[in-house]
Amino acid sequence: MGIPVLGSDGMLEELFSTGVRNVCIAVGSIKDNSKRKALYEQVIKIGFVVPHFIHPKTIVSRKAQIAVAVQIMAGAIIQAESIIGENTIVNTGSIIEHDCIIGKHVHICPGAIISGGCEIGEGAFIGASATVIQGIKIGKDAVIGAGSVVIKDVPGGAIVKGVPAK
Numbered sequence: 001m002g003i004p005v006l007g008s009d010g011m012l013e014e015l016f017s018t019g020v021r022n023v024c025i026a027v028g029s030i031k032d033n034s035k036r037k038a039l040y041e042q043v044i045k046i047g048f049v050v051p052h053f054i055h056p057k058t059i060v061s062r063k064a065q066i067a068v069a070v071q072i073m074a075g076a077i078i079q080a081e082s083i084i085g086e087n088t089i090v091n092t093g094s095i096i097e098h099d100c101i102i103g104k105h106v107h108i109c110p111g112a113i114i115s116g117g118c119e120i121g122e123g124a125f126i127g128a129s130a131t132v133i134q135g136i137k138i139g140k141d142a143v144i145g146a147g148s149v150v151i152k153d154v155p156g157g158a159i160v161k162g163v164p165a166k
Contacts, residue, residue: 023048037105040087
């Protein structure tokens with residue numbers, strides 16, 4: 001896309017020393033968000049600013065709270081009173097309904113639907129086209145498989161999949 005690659009992560013301190021202050025974490029994840037989280041923590045420790053990035057073709061309620069380093073991709077919808085934690089990805093076409101709390105370092109994959117009043121724990125991974133019904137709590141570092149329908153709470157660290165998710 002015509003964006004130059006300046007080098008590897010090993011150059012971060014050198015870039016900072018040259019006056020570069022803003023960065024974008026362009027690392028996604030498949031089930032495990034730890035690499036993205038570690039890179040985020042590294043750049044924050046160095047002193048970089050990681051702004052949030054919101055695609056112009058999204059719908060984000062004025063009453064939603066979006067933390068730093070959040071990336072919201074095209075076609076996503078975030079409704080009123082929802083809170084999106086830092087360094088979270090809300091991917092293409094996903095929906096986060098009203099009154100949801102999405103923790104830090106979460107990856108919500110394309111087409112996922114998080115119904116109203118849900119809580120998604122830090123580091124959780126919500127697979128493509130998964131649906132989480134209203135009021136559900138997903139624990140820290142849990143993984144929800146693509147296309148799953150979550151109808152009961154999921155404990156931290158669990159991996160669930162299917163319809164209904166088990």
